[in-house]
Amino acid sequence: MDGIKISLHDANCKIKRERISNFPIEVFPPFVQDVIIEMYENGNYNMDYFAGGILSSFASSIGNKYHIRKDITWSENTSLWIVMIGWSGQNKSAPQKLAYRSIKDKQSEFEKEYKTALESYDSSLDEVKPLRKKLYTTESTFESLLKMHHDNPHGITVIPDEFKTFVDGLVGYNGASRRSSYLSVWDGAPLSLDRKEAESAFIEKPCVNIIGGIQDDVIASLKSKDTKDGFFERMLFVIPQKMEKRYVSDTPIDEHLLSVFQTKMKGFLEEMLDGDLYNDIPLSKNANVRLNKELNSHVEPSNKDRNVSGILSKLDRYMLRLALIMEVADCYFNDRVINEVSLSSMEKAILLKNYFYSNALQINDIMEQSYETNTPNGKVYSILKAIGKETFTSKEFIQVAKELHHIGRSRSYELLSISKLTQELGKGQYRSKIDCD
Structure with missing residues (x-):
């Protein structure tokens, strides 16, 4: 990896993936890299979709457990809005489901606990009503999402079956758009809900992840509805280098490796759910210098192009979020204590930023072409x-x-x-x- 020393294992994984993917899977802990390659080679999984799903699941698991602080005025949580782009029938959902299995299993546990607590709840005894704790939702109104987040301050993830349906649904039955509300959520700004038809809710530090899929020709149609509010610039697009259908491998999946992966992902989630929230993690001195250098490299291209400026301004913030995710995951998988975000994690975040930046420019070109042709x-x-x-x-x-x-x-x-x-x-x-x- 550019700027940092790379192990032989990471180098081998980089060589393997560069033939078929631009996603820098070498940013992940070695064990995770092995699982991604195994599922690509023998599980017929697209490498980008699985890697993007794992990155999203890391972010969802961490939630509000940790925040990264650059200085007294600038801190970020781990919220990522990831969109998988591909042809119809590209199997975008299976890799995502595997990456999110531990989170979905945990929500099933929460649901059982809630039902058990509800059975013994007696409102006449002035008891506190049990909370229905959720880690994710597939479909909800913004008001419902806020209520779920209120009941689970750790964070919530939106996993729509179709990303286009989610975007279209941001305009409610009364014609009012919730896009601006979601923009505030992404920014991490405090949110409150006070409506007659819903319970009051206040979220001091919202952390909402989004992950969904959409066809490459469908996302182009959204350009005509874009209100230039920065909504799409907040998306991290996962686009495979190769989208062609592959032959099924005769070699069976290494079930032991997959089992260990699920155990570790479950352990990661459990550790993130345990203990206090909102723990601020500072940047190391070297990581801060490296970040400043990368931020400065964005100035000239931003001044030359308005579209580029919109994309890079969001990626400036995403670099901090990605660096935090890399640091927390690396510490967990290597049994280290989290003290500060290292230079190594910042370098990994920059590699991811470069991947998402390239994809954002590609999507912008597709959307511009469709916009200029069809509206x-x-x-x-x-x-x-x-x-x-x-x-x-x-x-x-x-x-x-x-x-x-x-x-x-x-x-x-x-x-x-x-x-x-x-x-x-x-x-x-x-x-x-x-x-x-």
Whole structure:
């Protein structure tokens, strides 16, 4: 790995995965790397999907147990919003289910405990009603999510069956959008809920993870609904280098290795659920210097491109979250005490950041292309980019519209009249409102 010493084991795993995946699985503890490769080779699992699922499950398990603090003004929890991108039938769900098995098993335990406690509960005795503790939910309103988080301050994970359904569902029956509420959740800002139809709830330090899957052609359709609020910039996209269907291996899965993996994942979760919450972990001096260097490397590309700026501003924060996850996981699997986030963990976080940054640019290109092809404003946007001038004539617009989108004269004038991206200056003269540089 760049910037740090790499073991022979990590080097071998890196060589194996580079043939078929860009996901830097060498950031994980060696044992986890072995499981990922085993399930790829003999379980027919996509390496990116399984690695992304494990990363998400680590984040969910840690929850609010630990926070990372850069300085007195900047701290982060372990919240990750991961979206698996792939063709239909790419088996995105099975690797995720295996990665989350310990969390789902634990929730089943909580459910049994709740039912047992409810059977002995007597409201007439002025007893405290048992809490229904949840670690994850597949479908809920934002109000329900907040109530679940209130009952479990450790954190909650949203695992929608389809990510598109989740995004569409953010607009409620009354037309109000909950996107802004989720943005506040991602930021870790305190949240309160006071509504007649729901119990009051206050979350001082929300920690909500999201993991879901969507087809690559479907996510492009969401561009037309994007309100430029930074919602999609908060997503960490997992995109396999190779999506083709693979032949089933004749070699059976190493069941012992898988059993040990599940035992260790269960132990990791149990340790994270035990003890106090909100333990602040500082950066080591070297980790802080390395982070500052990487943050500074984002300045120039951010100043050159607005879309890049939106992506990198979120990844700036994700680097801290990823470094914390790497440190906590490494300490657990290597039986070390957590004191500070090391330089090694920060280097691993940067490798992950680079992976997610590359994927974000790829998704942005896909969404831009779909937006420019399939929506009125998108068509105008692409025409104005092609014209490349601040002021232009209707004749120029009509000519480029015909070349790019095979649009006739009448439709071109219609687009000019309805678009908010142009301003009429006079007869046949217009000004572009987009950056033409």
